[in-house]
Amino acid sequence: MKTAEIKKRWLDFFESKEHEVVPSASLISEDPSLLFTVAGMVPFIPYMTGLIPAPYKRATSVQKCVRTLDIEEVGKTTRHGTFFQMNGNFSFGDYFKREAISYAWEFLTKSVDDGGLGLDKEQLWVTVFQDDEEAIGLWLELSEVPIERIQRRGMADNYWSTGQPGPAGPCSEIYYDRGPAYGIDGGPVADENRYIEIWNLVFMQYERGLGTGKDNFEILAELPSKNIDTGMGLERVAFLMQGVENLYEIDQVRPVLDLAAGLSGKTYGANLDDDVRLRVVADHVRSALMLIGDGVSPGNDGRGYVLRRLLRRTVRAMRLLGVNEPVFGRLFLTSKNAMVDAYPELETEYPRINTTVLAEEEAFLRTLVSGTLVLETAIASTKSAGAKVLDGETTFLLHDTYGFPIDLTVEIAEESCLSVDRDSFTALMSEQRNRAKADAKLKKAGNTDLSVYGEFRMQGVTSFTGYEELESSARVLGLIVDGVPVSSANAGVIVDVILDRTSFYAESGGQSADAGVITGDGFELEVLDVQKPVKGLVSHKAIVRKGEFGVGSQVTTAVDADWRIGAAQAHSATHVVHAALRQALGPTALQSGSYNKPGYMRLDFSWTAALSSETKSEIEEISNLAIRADLAVSASFMSLPDARNWGAVALFGETYDESVRVVQIGGPWSRELCGGTHVSRSSQIGLVSITNESSVGSGSRRLEALVGMEALHSLTQERVLLHKIAEQLKSTPSNASDRLEMLLTEVKEMQRELAAVQFQQLTLQIPQLIASMSTVANYSVIATEVANVPNADALRDLAIKVRDQIGDVPAVVALTAVLDGKPALIVVTNSKAQANGAKAGDLVRMASQILGGGGGGKADIAQGGGTDASKIPQALAAITESLR
């Protein structure tokens, strides 16, 4: 049975049991503390914890998940995959253990013809929490599992909690026996390889307290409303039903593995190391495909970095398999074809996925080339030092700074008969990890507990009136000071204000929060920040400027009109620039993030190279033409599929409700899903001026621009500056650049000429200098001060010239000059003098000390200087004396 078929049967089965079929949420988790959706229940957590009321009593989903915690284990054991799909059925205060067990048994054992999976009842085993007599009773009553195949396990195995105070409860797991060929008898307790866990039923019935670990906490009370959360690993069931050995061999994964084997000429199953690499490729390619499909682009932090690591590990595995050529094009196409049945949207996203992976592969191959160079010199120097082990520092440097994977280093070192000091590499690695962790911990301290907002969210969502009006009347529902609900607040206090409705826009979608005031009878608050701590709930952080107020007070929320206009201009400008960017660069240039506030906008987008100044001008021009065209801006609500059909650009990393808001500028000219506030016609944006374009990391660029009056002001400033420069150049703004270039060339030429003339002038003194030559011991010595020396280089060249004219006798030339009021000294010797023992370096060192400075050099030439010019005669005398 195909994986897609199992998925379909799952959803159909639970739909027939009155479950709401919820489409898989994006892999990009809505919870900011999670990088990815790591489990099937993640999208339902707010309903489980009671933060947000559940919109349905029963739900089912097949959720795509990514987990990279045990990325190193992928392929080594066959139990880990970085991407997997989790079938789940959920009850929020509705049915409990009885139905959960009954549904599970029915779905697993019902015949294939009747829509079930038709698994052999004799092969199924069950584990329950040791004290959960209720569950054991229900299994015996509702299923055909005999008591011998029901095993009790402790908290570590069969008790679920989030690791923090909150809901918790026992679970019951269903296992499939693959038969004696896979291990020993005795059920899951004895062997989890032979007995494969396929389904975990979590009975959320208690509230747990503080504690650490899986089994060290207190059970506080029964939950008022009990929940069911189950998870069936789709891949596991698929490989069991397809009669293959593991998840890498199912229909959604195997084609990639086969292609990788074909490309490398390896046979799957022939060699353990190669098998691991083939599985890594098959797994990582699929994960990367799905991540990019959900809008992640490779980057150097967060989700982007996880994706990059998956891609690079794939390249590395292919290289270890002996394939050095680019292969992503074929691997990803194959993976897409294997997955597209289950995820049709991959078809439309594929062009973008393809460009992304090709660019990333190319970039990494480049990195590997430069890393190889460093590695080869390190190997050469290690060998020439006679060592047998490449040290951990070098290996770590290669990894940390040049992105060169450790196992490639090991492989290449082995070819040169060197081993690698892995221990010290690992030590350095964990050192770096601790550094980053310590820092993260420091920064995280500000995180507040969101549960305090939960009780307000239970009263409903905050309705946002800010699209229509700037001022609204509202009622105070709650006040929070330092994370604690209070009933009133007086002047000077900073308080979080929860209202039933508000005209204030909370920061989201890249748009910064509104500024303004909240007023009421006898009191006034200045709004500092507006956030949505919980989906649907707006919290105003404000300082009480005057008076006192409390819960229940009537207020007026008044947004600062100028601020809002500025914010709207900037946000609309962001859409305009995004559309212009895509017109100029094509649809692969996709916004990956944005930020805007009055007067300023910033747009991050996926793109591999710096934009030329022509392209930047083009984007600016398209944007400003759209502004001039006075396009109408409108917003309307529609369903997500409708919006997509309409060609609206959905921004990844945002999760959307069933009804989404589409903002259009000029109809189809720009269509984006967006909840922000906008101007009503594009001309109100005024002006967009791009100020900067830079890299955020490889594969990602950032465009910054000023908007409206800010743009005008910056242009004005630039114009004033340019006019001033032109004036100083005695030129016009249009000719200033040429003029400057000419002047610079001229200056360079003149400097060169001047230096030549000055040196020429200096050489006129050569005859005099030669004449001053005296004989000291058996050296011909010139030791004198030279006048009119322009700089140290000239003095040096003069000394060399003088020496070369002395002829074939041991010669020492010591010249001094005063430069910028400080004495400078040059000593040169010829080879005969050096043979006699004269060393320029020693002479300079000694004489410079007399001058109050230092100096040095080699035997043939040395230079030095000091601070006291009056000591020059003394220093020269000392040189002559020391030669004697």
Add this chain to the structure above:
RNA sequence: GGGGACUUAGCUCAGUUGGUAGAGCACCUGCUUUGCAAGCAGGGGGUCAGGGGUUCGACCCCCCUAGUCUCCA
């Protein structure tokens, strides 16, 4: 968010106790040879990313800024 590294001629890169900035390729001139990366000789080309500091003296050491790469969280 925290680290590490890089930026030198048009291109690819060398350059250690801080003491005259180099190579290969490309370019120009001449000779030789008329052929596939030709040879020989000569030559031009440098704000050593930008700014500040330490020093008699900084491509080199320290600080700041910018651009780029990279690892970790």
